[in-house]
Every structure is written in C-alpha cells, then in structure tokens.
Amino acid sequence: MATNRRAGAVLALLMTSVLVVAGCSGGGDEESPQSELYKNPVTLTWWHNASQDGPGKTYWEKVAKDFSALHSTVKIEIEAIETNQLQRTRIPAALLSSDPPDIFMTWGGGEMTEQVEADYLKEITDQTKTEVASIGSPAEIWQVNGKQYGLPFRMGIEGIWYNKEMFARAGIAAPPTTFEELNAAVTKLKAINVIPIAVGAGDKWPAAHWWYNMALRACSVDTLKKAAKDKTFDDPCFLKAGQDLKAFIDTKPFQPNFIATPGQNDPTSANGMLANGKAAMELMGDWNRGTLDTVATDPAKLATFLGWFPVPAISGSPGDPKAALGGGDGFSCSKNAPAECVEFLKYIASPEVQKGYAETGTGLPVVKGAEAGVKDPALKSISDATAAASYVQLWLDTAYGSTVGTAMNDGVVAIFAGNGTPEKVVSGMKAAASK
Amino acid sequence: MTSANQIRMPAGGASASPAGPDGAGRASARRAETRRKWYEIIGLTTPAVVIYVMFVLVPMGFAVYYSLFRWRGVGPPTEFVGLRNYTLAFQDPIFLDALRNNAIIVFGSLLIQGPIALGIALLLNRRFRGRAVFRLLVFVPYVLAEVTVGIMWKLLLTGNGTVDALLRSLGMGGLVHAWLADLDLVIWTLLAVLTWKYVGFAIILLLAGLSNVPDELTEAAAIDGASWWQIQRHVTIPLLGPTIRIWMFLSMIGSLQIFDMIWVTSVPAVRSLGASATMATYMVDNGFFARLWGYGNAVAVILFVISFVAALLFQRFLLRRDIQGAITGRAK
Structure with missing residues (x-):
C-alpha cells in the first residue's frame, strides 16, 4: 500500500511537471473565421505604452470599453507596458513565439520594415483608405513599399520648449529662428545666471536629437531619404552634422555634468529642470507637454511660462529650413489577428476618438478635425508648425532601425562626453549596419 | 544519491517480497528492492531534473546556437556567421x-x-x-x-x-x-x-x-x-x-x-x-x-x-x- 501510495505521488509529481511544461508551450488560440465581422465573439489583446497612471492610460481604457459597447461581440484585453520593455523585449519575443497580441504599438521605420519582411503584420491598405487620406503624409511612416501596415494616433515634430519668463528677463525679444540667434540667446541667458539649455544626455537619445537636427540642416531631403533606405552614410553632410554639433557644444549651452542627466520622469532630469525653472530651454517632441506636467512641482505655474518654437535654421546650409524631425506612435494588427482588429484600429483613428485623445493633452492627434481638441497653447504652436513643415523626417534612430540607431546615438553621446569625433559617429553607424 | 539511500522506509521492504523464504526468493526480493530503490530515485529527482534541463540546460544550448548567427530577433535565425560574433565582441x-x-x-x-x-x-x-x-x-x-x-x-x-x-x-x-x-x-x-x-x-x-x-x-x-x-x-x-x-x-x-x-x-x-x-x-x-x-x-x-x-x-x-x-x- 505504502509503495502504491508513493508510486501514486511520484506519478502525480511527474504529471504536474508535464502539465507545467505543456502550459509553458501552449496557448495557440483557435482562429476565428474572418469572413463575417462581429458574428462570433472575439477577444482582442491590446498592448500599449501608457503604463503610468494618468489621463493617457484612463483614456485607452475608455476607448476599449466604448468599442465593446458598440460591438458586443468584441472583448478587449489591455496590457499597458513601459515603452522600453514593450518595444525591446515584449513585442519581439511575442512575435517570435507566434502568439503575439492582436493589436500593438509600432513606430514605423527600420524596425517596422523588418517586421513586415518577417510577415508579422497585417496589411491594411484597402480597409484604411479613408483614414490614411485624413491623416495625410504622416501615415506614410507606417507604410512599407507603399502598403499600409499600421495607423498612427499621435504625431508631432520636435522643437525647443522654453521658459518665456526667463527669456523676457534675459531681454530676448523673440524666439530664435537661426542658430546665430540661438547662440546670442544662450549668451544672454548665461548673463542672468540661467542654465540656457537642459539636455538629458544620460538617456542618450535626447542628446542624439541635437545631432539629428544638425543632420537635417546639413543634408538635403533626398540624401536623408536615401540614407534611410540604403543605410549608407557616405554623404559628407553626416560629418558636417557632427562638426556643427561639436561647435555648438563648445559654446557650453548645456547644464554641467549633462552626461549623467536623465531625459525625463524625475525632478533631476532635463525635463524636471525646465519644468521647475532650473533651465530655460529643452529640445523635445510633442509628448513633452504631458511629461513636463508629471515632473513639475507647480503645474499651474509651468503653464504660465511654457512656450515652444521650431528648431532654428542654419543659414547657408543645404537642408530645407522648413523641414522638421518628428515621429509618432501607431498601432498595427498582427498577421493572424481577427478582422475586428482592423475595425478597432480604424476606430482609434476616427475623428471623435482622436479628438478625445487630443483633450487628454498627452500628445498631438493625427486626423483632420481632431486638432480642435488641442487646448494647450504650446501644443497648438506645434500643431501649426507640423502642418506648415515642408518635410517631416522620422527620428533618425527609428528610421535607421535600432542597430544603426544605437551606434549613432552612442557616437553622438561620445561627442557630448568629449571623447568622440564626427568621424566616429559615421564609422560606428557603418560598422553597425554590417553587424 | 546518498539521500535516496537514507530515505528508505521500513514499510517498503516488507510489502515488496512476494516470494517465499527460499534462496531464489530472497534474491528476487533483493532485486525487487533494488528496482524499487531506482524507482524512488527516478521519481524523486525527475521533477528537479526536468526543470533544470528545461530552464537551464536547454536555454544554454539555445544561447550557444543563436550566438553563431547574425540575427536581429525578427523571424528565425538564418544567417550563419560562425564565430564572428565572438571576434566582434x-x-x-x-x-x-x-x-x-x-x-x-x-x-x-x-x-x-x-x-x-x-x-x-x-x-x-x-x-x-x-x-x-x-x-x-x-x-x-x-x-x-x-x-x-x-x-x-x-x-x-x-x-x-x-x-x-x-x-x-x-x-x-x-x-x-x-x-x-x-x-x-x-x-x-x-x-x-x-x-x-x-x-x-x-x-x-x-x-x-x-x-x-x-x-x-x-x-x-x-x-x-x-x-x-x-x-x-x-x-x-x-x-x-x-x-x-x-x-x-x-x-x-x-x-x-x-x-x-x-x-x-x-x-x-x-x-x-x-x-x-x-x-x-x-x-x-x-x-x-x-x-x-x-x-x-x-x-x-x-x-x-x-x-x-x-x-x-x-x-x-x-x-x-x-x-x-x-x-x-x-x-x-
């Protein structure tokens, strides 16, 4: 008896192990027939990056609930994941495991091209013609070889966020429109003992964006488009970008020890410095309105002094002075997601949902008519500048993909740290392209 | 190994000897006991071994395998590069x-x-x-x-x-x-x-x-x-x-x-x-x-x-x- 009992226990243990192991590898959901919409109940899994409690996260919960109310067969399960984790580990791993979420974030550029080449994403060109027409040229960022694979919900160009009150105190009459004027403003701000520009070089990309803007000014639009497509960086304008940046850094416009300053999310970050009156300017994208609010000790005061102007032009450079750097957030459906996923994607890009998104103040909407929801004056000026931009270049690290992008950012950070050179940025990018 | 020996329980020995008290029976009883001992060893160690193999040895094997490819994590690895990644490092x-x-x-x-x-x-x-x-x-x-x-x-x-x-x-x-x-x-x-x-x-x-x-x-x-x-x-x-x-x-x-x-x-x-x-x-x-x-x-x-x-x-x-x-x- 005892033996039997023991054998039974052993068997049970073995069974559990087997079950645990099976549980790890299982999870292949049955596919629902895609012929008829809203006939069969489906559950859409949705991964987005509004992981911090706030208006952004609450809004997506409402959007999911509203969609389920409209279509009772659709249930939406949300998982909100911090951006880095989402983009670098969770999505790639989920896509590899052949059990990806139905709808998840995509950012366009090199990474999306690879995802399309690996046949991970659902092509939605025909279903989304209306939305794409309404969004206009930014929708192209979510295209690969002319086909649509996702839709943006947020898009904006970057520029310089500044403290109007400090500018007035330093006697700067109007926001600078050229780098010469910017240099003059830096000198005036130093004269009243204010840190002219905060940069979150510790996070690398906030520093690298200065190089991107130098490249945008130094390179022609054609050169930039070609570089993103071929990953060749032989044009001398990429060297020029580094030289211009080095000259700018040498004028010491940034806070001390910027190499360890984080970009956003805490009071010691570059974001926190601007939000709390410790620095006069910061180069950042349209999402900054929301992130500044979260680190400001006095958000009401922040609203009174915050302003925005486009990145100044460099006189005599071949780049288009009306071109701007920008980027956005979008959603795509995975290859085998039910057809309802595309409907949900279109719902997110509908004017009403976009207007509500704009009202949260977490970013700029993309479809026509939604800009009415933009209330903040700084965001309004970005919205106008985005509409006026002659060409919007996607963030270079996104456009070139993470591998070249990381090497590029590392090279730029080395220039900031004083042990890099313009040549090393370019050679690092070339080496990474072959890694 | 030693631990399995020590966990031998008194009840087990008695119930596992169906044969009579003659010599052949005693030998077969010993065999049965040996067999039972092995069952115990296998039963007690299998869960641990399975988990160790699944979550330590197999991933290690995969790491070695993947390290021989130029692979960006999109689609299965296909571009075999030998030891190039090690040289690059x-x-x-x-x-x-x-x-x-x-x-x-x-x-x-x-x-x-x-x-x-x-x-x-x-x-x-x-x-x-x-x-x-x-x-x-x-x-x-x-x-x-x-x-x-x-x-x-x-x-x-x-x-x-x-x-x-x-x-x-x-x-x-x-x-x-x-x-x-x-x-x-x-x-x-x-x-x-x-x-x-x-x-x-x-x-x-x-x-x-x-x-x-x-x-x-x-x-x-x-x-x-x-x-x-x-x-x-x-x-x-x-x-x-x-x-x-x-x-x-x-x-x-x-x-x-x-x-x-x-x-x-x-x-x-x-x-x-x-x-x-x-x-x-x-x-x-x-x-x-x-x-x-x-x-x-x-x-x-x-x-x-x-x-x-x-x-x-x-x-x-x-x-x-x-x-x-x-x-x-x-x-x-």
Whole structure:
C-alpha cells in the first residue's frame, strides 16, 4: 500500500511537471473565421505604452470599453507596458513565439520594415483608405513599399520648449529662428545666471536629437531619404552634422555634468529642470507637454511660462529650413489577428476618438478635425508648425532601425562626453549596419 | 544519491517480497528492492531534473546556437556567421571596458569587503550592550532590494544631491565630485555602493563561522597568555578559513554577473561609453536595445564561460578541502 501510495505521488509529481511544461508551450488560440465581422465573439489583446497612471492610460481604457459597447461581440484585453520593455523585449519575443497580441504599438521605420519582411503584420491598405487620406503624409511612416501596415494616433515634430519668463528677463525679444540667434540667446541667458539649455544626455537619445537636427540642416531631403533606405552614410553632410554639433557644444549651452542627466520622469532630469525653472530651454517632441506636467512641482505655474518654437535654421546650409524631425506612435494588427482588429484600429483613428485623445493633452492627434481638441497653447504652436513643415523626417534612430540607431546615438553621446569625433559617429553607424 | 539511500522506509521492504523464504526468493526480493530503490530515485529527482534541463540546460544550448548567427530577433535565425560574433565582441573597446570593470568589481570587492567584514565580524563577536542592534544594522543593506538601493544611491549621488550637500556643510566642499558623471570615477563610485550593500552579507557569513569556533580553543589560548589580538590572529582567523573561502567564491561569482545595481544607478550614456558597463549590462544593451540578438547571445556565452572557468579554478585550488564529500564523493 505504502509503495502504491508513493508510486501514486511520484506519478502525480511527474504529471504536474508535464502539465507545467505543456502550459509553458501552449496557448495557440483557435482562429476565428474572418469572413463575417462581429458574428462570433472575439477577444482582442491590446498592448500599449501608457503604463503610468494618468489621463493617457484612463483614456485607452475608455476607448476599449466604448468599442465593446458598440460591438458586443468584441472583448478587449489591455496590457499597458513601459515603452522600453514593450518595444525591446515584449513585442519581439511575442512575435517570435507566434502568439503575439492582436493589436500593438509600432513606430514605423527600420524596425517596422523588418517586421513586415518577417510577415508579422497585417496589411491594411484597402480597409484604411479613408483614414490614411485624413491623416495625410504622416501615415506614410507606417507604410512599407507603399502598403499600409499600421495607423498612427499621435504625431508631432520636435522643437525647443522654453521658459518665456526667463527669456523676457534675459531681454530676448523673440524666439530664435537661426542658430546665430540661438547662440546670442544662450549668451544672454548665461548673463542672468540661467542654465540656457537642459539636455538629458544620460538617456542618450535626447542628446542624439541635437545631432539629428544638425543632420537635417546639413543634408538635403533626398540624401536623408536615401540614407534611410540604403543605410549608407557616405554623404559628407553626416560629418558636417557632427562638426556643427561639436561647435555648438563648445559654446557650453548645456547644464554641467549633462552626461549623467536623465531625459525625463524625475525632478533631476532635463525635463524636471525646465519644468521647475532650473533651465530655460529643452529640445523635445510633442509628448513633452504631458511629461513636463508629471515632473513639475507647480503645474499651474509651468503653464504660465511654457512656450515652444521650431528648431532654428542654419543659414547657408543645404537642408530645407522648413523641414522638421518628428515621429509618432501607431498601432498595427498582427498577421493572424481577427478582422475586428482592423475595425478597432480604424476606430482609434476616427475623428471623435482622436479628438478625445487630443483633450487628454498627452500628445498631438493625427486626423483632420481632431486638432480642435488641442487646448494647450504650446501644443497648438506645434500643431501649426507640423502642418506648415515642408518635410517631416522620422527620428533618425527609428528610421535607421535600432542597430544603426544605437551606434549613432552612442557616437553622438561620445561627442557630448568629449571623447568622440564626427568621424566616429559615421564609422560606428557603418560598422553597425554590417553587424 | 546518498539521500535516496537514507530515505528508505521500513514499510517498503516488507510489502515488496512476494516470494517465499527460499534462496531464489530472497534474491528476487533483493532485486525487487533494488528496482524499487531506482524507482524512488527516478521519481524523486525527475521533477528537479526536468526543470533544470528545461530552464537551464536547454536555454544554454539555445544561447550557444543563436550566438553563431547574425540575427536581429525578427523571424528565425538564418544567417550563419560562425564565430564572428565572438571576434566582434573582443574587438569592441566597450566590451573590453566592461571586462575591465568586472575585474575591478571582483578584486575590489574581495580586497575591500574582506578586511572590513572580518574586522566588524570579530568586533560583533564580542559581548557588548546593543550587539543585536549593531548586527541588525550591518545586515540591513543586504536585505534591501538591489534596485531600491540603486535608486536610493542614484538620488543621493546626483549632482548637488544629498552627498554633495553633506560634504559642503561639513566644510569638505573640495571633495565634491561628479560621482556618477565623471567617466573615470563612476566605476569606483559604484564599487563603493556595492561594498556598502554587500559587506553585510560577508559579515553575517563570518559571524556564523565564528560561532563554530570552539570556545575551548580560545580559552586555552587565553590561559596560555595569548592576547586578544594573538588569539584572533592565530586561532580564530585560521579556523574561519572555510567560511572566508566560501564567501570569496560567492562574491566573485556575484561580481562577474553583476547587473541590477549598475543598470539602475548609472545612466545609459555612461554605460555605453564603457565607463560603467559590465558584461551583463553590455549584453542587454547590445542584445535588446541594439537588437543584435545573435551578438547578445555570444556575449552571454562569453560571460558564462568566464564565470564557469573562474568557478572551476576556484573550486579546484581553494575550495578543495572545504567541499570534499559534497561534490567529489563520500567524505572520509
């Protein structure tokens, strides 16, 4: 008896192990027939990056609930994941495991091209013609070889966020429109003992964006488009970008020890410095309105002094002075997601949902008519500048993909740290392209 | 193996002998018992072995396999490149910086924590009022989560942060440094934080070792006229040998694989410049962030081989006597 009992226990243990192991590898959901919409109940899994409690996260919960109310067969399960984790580990791993979420974030550029080449994403060109027409040229960022694979919900160009009150105190009459004027403003701000520009070089990309803007000014639009497509960086304008940046850094416009300053999310970050009156300017994208609010000790005061102007032009450079750097957030459906996923994607890009998104103040909407929801004056000026931009270049690290992008950012950070050179940025990018 | 022998239960022997008391029956009973013993061994070890194989050996095999490919983590790996990823790693100055930083942490931890821990442990081993409180305080940093400690020190050490303010208010403004931003200094700052966190672990281990030193020996030495210091030097510390060696072993392996604290306390820019990178942070930065999955796996394999060889050498030359029996077979 005892033996039997023991054998039974052993068997049970073995069974559990087997079950645990099976549980790890299982999870292949049955596919629902895609012929008829809203006939069969489906559950859409949705991964987005509004992981911090706030208006952004609450809004997506409402959007999911509203969609389920409209279509009772659709249930939406949300998982909100911090951006880095989402983009670098969770999505790639989920896509590899052949059990990806139905709808998840995509950012366009090199990474999306690879995802399309690996046949991970659902092509939605025909279903989304209306939305794409309404969004206009930014929708192209979510295209690969002319086909649509996702839709943006947020898009904006970057520029310089500044403290109007400090500018007035330093006697700067109007926001600078050229780098010469910017240099003059830096000198005036130093004269009243204010840190002219905060940069979150510790996070690398906030520093690298200065190089991107130098490249945008130094390179022609054609050169930039070609570089993103071929990953060749032989044009001398990429060297020029580094030289211009080095000259700018040498004028010491940034806070001390910027190499360890984080970009956003805490009071010691570059974001926190601007939000709390410790620095006069910061180069950042349209999402900054929301992130500044979260680190400001006095958000009401922040609203009174915050302003925005486009990145100044460099006189005599071949780049288009009306071109701007920008980027956005979008959603795509995975290859085998039910057809309802595309409907949900279109719902997110509908004017009403976009207007509500704009009202949260977490970013700029993309479809026509939604800009009415933009209330903040700084965001309004970005919205106008985005509409006026002659060409919007996607963030270079996104456009070139993470591998070249990381090497590029590392090279730029080395220039900031004083042990890099313009040549090393370019050679690092070339080496990474072959890694 | 030995444990399975010891768990033999009295009830089992009786129920497993169906044959009569003749010789053949006894032999078959013995066979049955042997068989039953093997069932026990298999039954008891299978779950552990299955989990070990599934979650340790198989992933390790995959890491080696993936490290031979140029692979960005999109689609299955197809571009076989042989050992190219390994060559690239050893050509990358940042990886060599990471190796150097790991070496600094390994030897720095041993050389700094060892003497401090020994001193404090000997002190705390004496009877005095409030000893329990001191023991607790010394151990607190080790109990805190590594990420918590990392963030705490990051805030304390930030430019014009608490540490700088403290130094200035004590009239030592000249000592204020860019603790986490100075590329030459940052690894030493991190070493100091690591020491603060892990010295408590060494102390607790040594205190446990000290409690095993028989009082008779120290009393005998005292009667022979040895001073307190002589007793420590010639009796206590030699008897602490096994404990010290085990601590050195754990400290070395932990230092080679250090990740959390470095990741949290020093910012990405400082890491990517090589100033504070370790092999583990280099692996994550390249594997996940630069999406060089094949390359990241190669770095993981290098880290594994280095740790493995270090562990083997340490066991072979320093731990041999201490672990005799546990690994090499029956003691005595």
